[in-house]
Amino acid sequence: MAARAGPAQVPRRNLRPTPGVLALGVTGAILIALNAAWLLFLGGTLPSWLSSGASLVWLGGVGLVEAGLLAGAAVYAYLEPRHHTPLGVAMITLALLALQIGGGALLGTLLGYVGGVVAIAHRPAAGTDTLETVDLDAVRRDPVLEADLIRSGYLLSDSPPGPGETGAGTPRSASPGVPPGPAP
Numbered sequence: 001m002a003a004r005a006g007p008a009q010v011p012r013r014n015l016r017p018t019p020g021v022l023a024l025g026v027t028g029a030i031l032i033a034l035n036a037a038w039l040l041f042l043g044g045t046l047p048s049w050l051s052s053g054a055s056l057v058w059l060g061g062v063g064l065v066e067a068g069l070l071a072g073a074a075v076y077a078y079l080e081p082r083h084h085t086p087l088g089v090a091m092i093t094l095a096l097l098a099l100q101i102g103g104g105a106l107l108g109t110l111l112g113y114v115g116g117v118v119a120i121a122h123r124p125a126a127g128t129d130t131l132e133t134v135d136l137d138a139v140r141r142d143p144v145l146e147a148d149l150i151r152s153g154y155l156l157s158d159s160p161p162g163p164g165e166t167g168a169g170t171p172r173s174a175s176p177g178v179p180p181g182p183a184p
Contacts, residue, residue: 017078018084018119021122028115032109033071035098040057069090085119091113092117
């Protein structure tokens with residue numbers, strides 16, 4: 001049996017960043033951080049139903065940490081859109097947790113929540129596949145990785161994809177020489 005050349009071209013979904021995630025998440029984080037700084041440094045007071053014994057210093061510190069994590073998640077979701085779903089969930093969770101300190105006059109929580117929803121809803125534009133060089137022998141030795149790549153829409157074949165094989169919804173070939181579609 002002849003050995004195949006290791007590297008081959010496979011299509012990869014090209015996710016473009018969504019500026020709305022960055023703008024909404026960072027703006028919400030800034031409002032939450034301002035609210036937390038007000039509690040921490042200026043001795044702001046909470047309504048009696050919110051301050052059930054928790055110190056304002058503690059709440060202000062936690063709020064600053066939440067604001068920093070929310071801003072970090074928004075920036076990372078913008079820079080690495082392939083992780084849009086878990087980062088969107090993290091943004092929503094952090095925005096809702098910021099309600100314990102007032103949520104940046106509630107507007108910060110709302111903006112962080114909407115930014116998380118936008119991150120989760122992010123989808124690649126149609127026809128934005130690019131070619132990426134991978135070692136098909138290494139991929140085929142790991143059945144979990146191979147199944148994950150096939151499920152993600154990668155075309156695992158030794159030959160470059162034809163003009164009709166990179167569009168969304170097109171059947172993919174899982175191994176060289178096997179046509180896409182049901183078995184004969």
